Amino acid sequence: MKRVFLIVLDSFGIGEMPDAAAYGDVGSNTLRSVAKSPYFFMPNMSRMGLFHLDGVDVPEAVKLRTGRTSALSDAPVGSCARMTERSAGKDTTTGHWEIAGLVSESPMPVFPDGFPREVIEKFEHLTGRKVLCNRPYSGTAVIEDYGREHMDTGALIVYTSADSVFQIAAHEDIVSVPQLYKYCETAREMLVGEYGVGRVIARPFVGEPGHFIRTSRRHDYSLIPPKDTMLDQLKTAGYAVIGVGKINDIFAGKGMTEFVRTSGNEEGIDRTLAYMDRDFEGLCFVNLVDFDMLYGHRNDVDGYAKALAYFDERLPEITAKMRPEDILMITADHGCDPGTPSTDHSREYTPLILYGEPVPTGVNFGTRPTFADIGATVLQYFQIPLRIAGEPLF
Numbered sequence: 001m002k003r004v005f006l007i008v009l010d011s012f013g014i015g016e017m018p019d020a021a022a023y024g025d026v027g028s029n030t031l032r033s034v035a036k037s038p039y040f041f042m043p044n045m046s047r048m049g050l051f052h053l054d055g056v057d058v059p060e061a062v063k064l065r066t067g068r069t070s071a072l073s074d075a076p077v078g079s080c081a082r083m084t085e086r087s088a089g090k091d092t093t094t095g096h097w098e099i100a101g102l103v104s105e106s107p108m109p110v111f112p113d114g115f116p117r118e119v120i121e122k123f124e125h126l127t128g129r130k131v132l133c134n135r136p137y138s139g140t141a142v143i144e145d146y147g148r149e150h151m152d153t154g155a156l157i158v159y160t161s162a163d164s165v166f167q168i169a170a171h172e173d174i175v176s177v178p179q180l181y182k183y184c185e186t187a188r189e190m191l192v193g194e195y196g197v198g199r200v201i202a203r204p205f206v207g208e209p210g211h212f213i214r215t216s217r218r219h220d221y222s223l224i225p226p227k228d229t230m231l232d233q234l235k236t237a238g239y240a241v242i243g244v245g246k247i248n249d250i251f252a253g254k255g256m257t258e259f260v261r262t263s264g265n266e267e268g269i270d271r272t273l274a275y276m277d278r279d280f281e282g283l284c285f286v287n288l289v290d291f292d293m294l295y296g297h298r299n300d301v302d303g304y305a306k307a308l309a310y311f312d313e314r315l316p317e318i319t320a321k322m323r324p325e326d327i328l329m330i331t332a333d334h335g336c337d338p339g340t341p342s343t344d345h346s347r348e349y350t351p352l353i354l355y356g357e358p359v360p361t362g363v364n365f366g367t368r369p370t371f372a373d374i375g376a377t378v379l380q381y382f383q384i385p386l387r388i389a390g391e392p393l394f
Helices: 030-035 043-048 060-065 092-099 117-127 139-153 177-190 230-236 265-276 290-296 301-320 372-381
Strands: 003-009 079-083 131-136 156-160 165-171 199-208 211-214 219-222 240-244 258-260 282-288 326-331 350-355 364-368
Touching (some): 003 372, 030 301, 043 301, 079 372, 131 139, 139 156, 177 219, 240 265, 265 282
Parallel strands (some): 003 326
Antiparallel strands (some): 199 219
């Protein structure tokens, strides 16, 4: 019974790509930044091959602290590859779509000056509510700066970022979460063509002025992938395609057979472990969002390092539940270096760690030309003819 568990450590980049300058990301290296924290401790990922990846640049003291050296004789128990994003962009949607074999040749639209007046006016007409902000903004700062006015007037807080997103924040006592979701669905239907952002995101929050807190009831509304991905091919072939976290949202449900949303990394890992106890053939695709949402975007180096250490601490629970035909793949969708002044995603290479009995042991597959090689490897394992971008690793 073949199963693949594909876990995305959201935003865990490992160094700037050659075209980083075009994205304003020269010098970005998420791994290097978090490795400087005294809380960085990933001995299990290290044993699997994390420090054997091409171009990994961390001090020898960090490797020694995790029980590893850089000696070639110190062979990993897994295999690894450095993944290059071929798509134009550095956001969640393009990254995940490319992992699944869909390369986006054109970037999704971004709005560094806010959305055009005609877009906002149409949204106000359709929802019956005025809009506040309409600028790129930090998600935590925007509710502090506009939360009181929102509570006084009922106007919706609409903002964007360097990514292709239309975000709507509302206090749960002013706009119920189901109603906020309906407003997001309205925006999703409206934002097409030249305004077709990658994601519309519901951002509910609670609390009082000066003490607002975003809740876990965030919900993403992505564009529908324009072509079939490995998820569609697996589903068509009769295999299970299970999404954990925001995977179902990223693919707008396309190609999924089952999904569960989660409140954060801890629940994401718990849900993954529960699926490992079930009998199924196919793919369990997991997104662990806290690295990006809670730490990368907030420039919290120590928080990011602690989150990585927590994942690494729980990794043995995952490997202990693996069966003889299981493959574990651990990767990322982009970078979000908390050690740079920017609070946005960064254009970085990502890691791919592979582990399991069907995987060649101790192999560095080098630097791959596209994230899509991951999807191709999954389809190859299930002996499904490739109709996506990418080439199998083995």
